[in-house]
Every structure is written in C-alpha cells, then in structure tokens.
Amino acid sequence: MMTSLIVSQILSWIMILGFGVALLAIARQVGVLHIRVAPAGAFTTSGGPAVGDATVKVDARLLDGGPVTIGGHAHDIPLRLLMFVSAQCPLCKSIIPMAKSFARDERVALSFVGDDDAAAQRAMIAQHGLEAYPFVNGPEVGQAFGVAKLPYAVLIDAEGTILSKGLVNSREHLESLIVAHEMGIKTVQDYIGSLKAQAA
Secondary structure: OOHHHHHOOOHHHHHHHHHEEEHHHHHHHHHHHHOOOOOOOEEEOOOOOOOOOOOOOOOEEEEEOOOOOOOOOOOOOOOEEEEEEOOOHHHHHHHHHHHHHHHHHOOOOOEEEEEOHHHHHHHHHHOOOOOOOEEEEEEEEHOOOOOOOOOEEEEEEEEOOOEEEOOOOOHHHHHHHHHHHHHHHOOOHHHHHHHHHHOO
C-alpha cells in the first residue's frame, strides 16, 4: 500500500515537471510567433522631411480664416500631433475619435490638417466634435511634410523636430508613433525588422 502511494506521488511529480517544461516551450513559441506577426505600426513613407529632421515654420490658415504657424519651436508644448485628414476619406473619419482619445491619454497637443472643400470639412468637424481643435485647411502644410496619402500623422517635439510619422488607420498605429519616439528608433518597422533578423 505504502509502495503504491510513493509510486503514485513520484508519477504525479514527474507529470507536473513535464507540464512545466511543456508550458515553457509553449511560452517560447508564443514569443517567437509574436515577433513574426507583430504589428507593423504606422507605415512611414519616403516623402517629406525625415524622422529626426527639424521642421520649418509653415504659415497657414485655420478653417475659420485665422492665421496659424505649423512646425518650428513651441517650447510650451512638449509633443504635438498633426493629423492629416479629409472629409472624403472614410478611414480618416474612423481614425478621428481614436486620435482624440490618444491625444488626451498621451497629453499630446492635437491639430488637424486637411486640403478639401471648406463646407465638407466643417460638416466633418460638426459630426466628430472637433470644434475645440485647430483645423488647418489648405495645401501648404501637407506639401511641406510630403503627405501623399491619408490618414497621416506626424509627431513633433517642442523644438520642432519630427519624432515619428506615418500612415495611420488604428489606435495601435497612433501608439506606435509614441513607442518609436520613446525607444529612440525611427519606426516600429525598423525595430521589428531587427528582431526578425536576430531570430532568423
């Protein structure tokens, strides 16, 4: 009786140790899989000033006609996010609430930039409650930043340096701009590429 009890306990411990080893192996495989299918983050295009470049001041007009300067120094604002959108872009309309939430959570000064029919832009502002945000409407800013596709975002620091930029269509993409800045890398794609190279 005692012998069978001891054998039973030994077998139980062997099974527990086996499950532990199997769990560690699964955890490792999940980590490898996570690297392989990790989110790409905001897709950086080659046009316009690069990450790390200083922005030049661009004189533009708000939708209400008031003058505004985009870029350059803004010592009282640590981080600024320019969101390039259009009333004709369905993805832009879906990213706007995420951009507002993201800017609030990350304490980023958010400005919207577009180049579209003024009436259509005003309708979008009313629909999405953007009255509290600066909204630039005209081609100057988009041309200065080399924006060719929408929705597009540019993160700028107080000195006017571009910290990160790219096409965005999800909250995850917006967060990747902050992540890239905090990690000191140009893009999340660069970081993931280096991880894949190490894993290969």
